[in-house]
Amino acid sequence: MKMDIVKAVAVVAAAAVVTSAAYAANVTVKGSDTMVILGQKWAEVYMQKNGGTTVQVTGGGSGTGIAALLNGSTDICDASRPMKASEIADFVKKNKVRPHEYKMCLDALSVYVNKENPIEKLSFPQLEAIFTGKVTNWKEVGGPDAPISLYGRENSSGTYEFFKEHVLNKKDFAAATKTMPGTAAVIQGVAKDANGIGYGGIAYGEGVKALKISKTNDGEAIEPIETNVLSGKYPITRYLFNYVSPMVDSGAVADYITWCLSDEGQAVVKDVGYFPLPKNLR
């Protein structure tokens, strides 16, 4: 009886090793947590239509995806920020060619405060002062006399990078920013903290208030809604990217990206809460 068990285990182990060496049409997608829900929905709908290909989606942050692209452990990298020059240089050093960049859809970053906060709008200079820690009390920007409680993302997040580059003018976030592992955690933090302020993708804003943003102190404050994003008036908009290594950009991978950029794929974008790419950019 012992020999039978040993034989059975050996067969199972051998089968496992053998099956692991055989690969079906498999597309791996890794990267941005902002895009992971979109990526997952795309994968679900695509796989229902094309049974032959399997799509795997993992999160971890834009930085994770780019690192995986460099290490070769993913086919497609989801990124909520463009690749940095040093990252592209690392890719070129390894592969002798630049990675292919695809703009997939539009996203807007909202600034969220607690529902009880009376503030309705803030400007870029005010946001910079708040998030770098220069302004520490709500009364300095027209709110109640209370300390400002900052919520932000981990530094592996493209959302973090984008906000830092475009709103903070590349300055560092205040050290007192509570770094949360996901936008939903940021939202949850702000929802439960009367003095909280945070930022995140526009799709997430349940239970908090999204502020109107103006580029200058006396400019017009724009509301983060779809028409303003598509027309370009809302100042904190960004593209969401897919990066692919030219060596794998063919066959199943290329088909998948083409489908995501098609009308069907862009309809899924709307369902998840982002904004489809204007036709001329696809």
Place this chain on the structure above:
Amino acid sequence: MNDTIQIPARSVGAASSDATAVLGAPPPRTTPKPFSTSLARRHPRRLESLVEKLIFLISLSAILLIFLIFAFVGRESLPVIFGRTDNTRARKPIAVADISHTPRAELALYLGLSETEFATYDVATVQTLVELKAQELAQNSNPDSRMNTTSWRMMFQPYHWFGYNKPEFIWQPVSEVPKYNIVPLIIGSLKATLVALLVSVPFGVGAAIYVSQLANPRWREWIKPAIELLSGIPSVVLGFFALIVMASILQGAFGYASRLNALVAGLALGLAVIPVVFTISEDALSSVPQSYLQAALALGASRQQAAWQVVLPAALPGVFAACVLGFGRAIGETMIVLMASGNATIVSASIFDSCRTLTATIAAELAEVVFGGDHYRILFLLGTLLFAVTFVSNLIGDVVVHRLKTRLEGKG
């Protein structure tokens, strides 16, 4: 007198054949079945000694693992430890048009490549790399880019960075000028661990005293497994509980500003550490020889006096070891602090402020790093630091328990 006893040979033979007739044929000789029929029949000892050697080699696996962990985690952080990393970023950019005028060695250094690597690239690739490098340098207008921020001095001493108001300890690895000061992380770990110990030691040791000395022995039978049940709860569940349930309740009770802070994380950590402290203290208290207790009671002490003044001091080394091991467990815990501490890298004495620990930093940031880069190496350095701290605290705990055992066995 020739009274020699004549034993007729025939009768001896007859006796033995009689014995056979009486007792029946002797049972067939059964040797235990050899381990393996063919090899064992020829070389019974060789196969066995082979198997025994194999067992011996496998048993060295524990030592091998400790060594491997130390080697592989430490190996990645060696360049930083020895000060061989340098991330100064201020150089004059070389224009694409100047490529043909620049000597190869200088170009290779400029691009961060070795000469052999550089030789493998064709002209178009080199052009692309130079373009990208020019882009990278143009984005860097910060005067601090001239410094090597991965040096030991930068990791431990405050510095007045460009754009800040005063010298501060800053951990900000993703930035124009990466800042790798680990003092906020060490303070964060110590704060959360301190709160955890402040919670777990009184409760754990108190419960151990109660269960081993004062309670009804029948209760001991199920209180002990119940508290050990607490150790069966995965740490991610404790972190989730702290994040979703405890944080709001505590904020309502104390009224502080940050919902997630060192207090919440420390309390949850304390819950995780209590079983460790309890089990080891209870073992230590129960191993004190009965003669101590009986002598005290015979002299007229009450159970409480005996417990407090006789048994506890005798078991003190074991209780101390329990605390040391609890410390090691608390400082190494990851999921609870990742979810419940707020993860703000600030240097602050207040437990009502968010903090970030060494473990949470590794867990949160390892996913993004490029393998082999400075950030990656410094995260492995944090891992080596954690490993060293828990190694030392385990060693202390083991030595103390060992000495306690020999002392009690010697005297008792």
Place this chain on the structure above:
Amino acid sequence: MTLRRKTLDWSGLAFTAGTGAATFMILLMLAIILGNIIWNGAAQMSLRFIFGGTSEGMFDPQRAGIFPMIFGTAALVFLMTIGVVPVGVATAIYLNEYARKQSTLTRVIRAAINNLAGVPSIVFGLFGLGFFVQFVGGGIDRLLFNGHLHYAKPALVWAAATMAALTLPVMIVATEEALRAVPHGLREASLALGATKLETVFKVVLPQALPGILTGAILAIGRGAGEVAPIMFTGVAYYLAHLPKGVTDQFMHLGYHVFVLSTQSPDIERTKPILFGTVLVLLVLTFLLNLSAVLVRARLRAGRVAG
């Protein structure tokens, strides 16, 4: 200290009350945690939840299923057991049957086991990444696959290997306890009948110690099913379209799903039922394992006392 019994021993009572209160509070916290989770998670329990997949919607309480996470956890634990049981049992056999008790090597091995038990779980994660994924996986790729990426990435096999390293001390300690509990007389009788030492170990001692070894395996599995930090970089994934088909696939995991839902779900209030449901399933799993280990151990002890 006098023999006055007429007045109450206030300080003694206070001491008992204090330590008793400490015990009570610990048990109370345990009850609160368990009660809260059961209360909030029971509503989510249904066959669809436990056996459904994630294809219908991972964040919709009405349609979410956690079967891939259960399967992934089970696969991880199965592979881990294959790794940890032989190594743990062999080490315990050596330490208990063959090693000289006071030799330096024995002390070093025991010190190594104790230290292994204290290493933080995230350091195991770093070790798994640096050693298993990059060194061993990279080596396999270079030798067998000509450098193509098959093994040098996060995979089920590396996560299982990392967890096996993590739970090794538990297995060794439990097996040693079981081996020690086997009466010496049995060994001596076997040797007296002419068996060799190895035969004695494998045919007499081990079968007697089997319940204890089983306890050790169950405890290791309980620990392995709950830890999240070591698998975060060695193989677990946020969302996979299908169950892992081979050992080089990534997998989903109950504990990691709890982490993901707590911190990254799109609408924390809406996905709370799924979160509590997943936590409940994870807790039930680990508790069943721990309970069975305790029961096996208790039966073993009772059997020994009686016979």
